[in-house]
Amino acid sequence: MNKTTKLILGSAVMIAVSAGVAGLTAYSMMPEKQPERLAFDEVFQQNPNTRMAALDATQMQPVDLTKAAESSVNAVVHIKSTQESKTQTVTVRDPFYEFFGDMFGNRGSQQRQVQTPERVGFGSGVIISKDGYIVTNNHVIDKADIISVKLNDGREFKGRIIGTDPSTDLALVKIEGEDLPTIPVGDSDQLKIGEWVLAVGNPFNMTSTVTAGIVSAKARSLGVYNKGVESFIQTDAAINQGNSGGALVNARGELVGINSVLYSPTGSYSGYGFAIPTSIMTKVIADLKQYGTVQRAMLGISGRPLDNDGQTMDPELKKKAEELGASEGVWVAEVVENGSASGILQEDDVIIGIEGKRVKNFAGLQEELAKHRPGDKVTVKILRDKKEKNVEIELKNEQGTTKVLKDADMEILGAAFRELPDEMKKQLRLSGGVEVTGVTEGKMKAAGVRKGFIILKANGQSVKTVEQLEEIMKEASRSTEPVLFLNGIFPSGKRKYYAVDLTQE
Numbered sequence: 001m002n003k004t005t006k007l008i009l010g011s012a013v014m015i016a017v018s019a020g021v022a023g024l025t026a027y028s029m030m031p032e033k034q035p036e037r038l039a040f041d042e043v044f045q046q047n048p049n050t051r052m053a054a055l056d057a058t059q060m061q062p063v064d065l066t067k068a069a070e071s072s073v074n075a076v077v078h079i080k081s082t083q084e085s086k087t088q089t090v091t092v093r094d095p096f097y098e099f100f101g102d103m104f105g106n107r108g109s110q111q112r113q114v115q116t117p118e119r120v121g122f123g124s125g126v127i128i129s130k131d132g133y134i135v136t137n138n139h140v141i142d143k144a145d146i147i148s149v150k151l152n153d154g155r156e157f158k159g160r161i162i163g164t165d166p167s168t169d170l171a172l173v174k175i176e177g178e179d180l181p182t183i184p185v186g187d188s189d190q191l192k193i194g195e196w197v198l199a200v201g202n203p204f205n206m207t208s209t210v211t212a213g214i215v216s217a218k219a220r221s222l223g224v225y226n227k228g229v230e231s232f233i234q235t236d237a238a239i240n241q242g243n244s245g246g247a248l249v250n251a252r253g254e255l256v257g258i259n260s261v262l263y264s265p266t267g268s269y270s271g272y273g274f275a276i277p278t279s280i281m282t283k284v285i286a287d288l289k290q291y292g293t294v295q296r297a298m299l300g301i302s303g304r305p306l307d308n309d310g311q312t313m314d315p316e317l318k319k320k321a322e323e324l325g326a327s328e329g330v331w332v333a334e335v336v337e338n339g340s341a342s343g344i345l346q347e348d349d350v351i352i353g354i355e356g357k358r359v360k361n362f363a364g365l366q367e368e369l370a371k372h373r374p375g376d377k378v379t380v381k382i383l384r385d386k387k388e389k390n391v392e393i394e395l396k397n398e399q400g401t402t403k404v405l406k407d408a409d410m411e412i413l414g415a416a417f418r419e420l421p422d423e424m425k426k427q428l429r430l431s432g433g434v435e436v437t438g439v440t441e442g443k444m445k446a447a448g449v450r451k452g453f454i455i456l457k458a459n460g461q462s463v464k465t466v467e468q469l470e471e472i473m474k475e476a477s478r479s480t481e482p483v484l485f486l487n488g489i490f491p492s493g494k495r496k497y498y499a500v501d502l503t504q505e
């Protein structure tokens with residue numbers, strides 16, 4: 001009995017001791033104070049000024065796009081552009097030259113007549129005035145000899161080109177009609193990311209097709225226009241071949257863009273389409289109608305955008321952005337002498353705004369400049385020495401002046417031209433050239449050019465057709481030194497050089 005009692009008592013002591021140890025261990029492991037449990041909003045503080053999407057049941061109805069579609073299809077036209085078959089003279093290699101030498105005196109080449117095939121293209125356009133002015137893409141009607149315009153109601157008209165601007169890929173076409181349907185022009189600056197839009201056009205010749213999507217991005221640059229103006233509206237509304245020149249319309253039925261580019265690895269819609277915003281279109285088209293050419297304002301700088309989120313920015317530029325204290329904008333690498341910004345902007349300035357509009361990248365800068373004409377004064381916000389500053393700049397044109405530039409055509413030269421005939425090519429041993437067949441009052445006579453002169457080069461470029469001469473002349477007329485330098489020969493063999501002043505009063 002006593003032994004049993006001892007055992008029980010011993011067990012009790014062991015249990016008590018063990019419990020004491022456990023209690024001591026538990027006490028030592030417990031913190032002095034339990035942490036306060038916080039809700040998600042207390043851990044992560046939200047911006048109180050953030051606007052929430054409307055969740056009111058009365059505002060959650062589907063967007064009705066039927067009225068916008070109905071009003072816009074009648075003002076979107078089908079455009080057929082035709083390049084007629086032409087006979088061209090081409091120079092080909094003489095296959096017998098290596099074996100028999102220059103037996104025929106043609107220097108190893110032969111002239112052949114080639115008949116080019118007729119080419120037909122299709123696109124869309126938007127009627128912007130009741131008397132028949134239509135805006136479309138330049139690439140829809142480029143080099144067209146015949147332009148046919150078909151309305152949604154089946155009527156067909158012959159179109160004529162009023163003006164083109166390859167830099168923005170826009171063109172103005174005119175048809176003769178009265179009381180034609182139009183689309184009201186909206187303000188693309190007011191578009192918001194996620195806003196519903198319609199793409200209206202004629203994809204694959206399926207007339208009056210409407211597709212819907214949202215605005216996916218703004219001020220997008222793709223590099224598709226060589227040194228041109230790009231600030232596209234990106235949308236996921238289906239845009240395919242034939243949609244070019246058609247309308248991008250908001251839910252109110254207002255024109256906010258001209259569909260222009262399809263971005264796809266397959267050549268057909270894959271989720272990305274791009275439109276020229278009306279903020280650019282309205283000014284360009286108005287200039288084409290009023291002046292025949294775009295009065296383009298140049299800031300007179302060269303630089304690089306800093307808005308790449310650090311993902312594709314090269315390390316050197318990324319380091320430069322950190323030094324300048326800028327996360328977006330356009331870094332000024334050089335200021336052009338006698339340009340708009342000369343004496344006002346400096347190297348390493350960062351342009352972050354124009355006229356109160358934020359500038360994130362080069363596309364945004366181009367879009368804002370495209371709204372203005374030479375002579376306009378704009379307020380430019382810059383970041384200099386990591387401090388914001390506003391400066392006023394008077395914009396100038398490509399020639400460094402504020403004068404209106406007129407579209408220079410061949411008439412200002414006061415001369416008639418023709419492609420050098422084959423007989424004269426053989427006689428003079430020339431591969432090509434443009435002959436002056438007559439001179440009246442104009443720039444050519446003032447420079448001393450006489451009838452019979454054969455133009456071989458203009459401003460250092462070989463000239464074989466009248467079209468090439470015209471293109472070089474127009475480019476020269478817009479430069480800072482509007483002079484056409486002609487290098488050529490007379491039928492007698494005498495070589496001659498002329499400098500034709502293209503300055504317009």
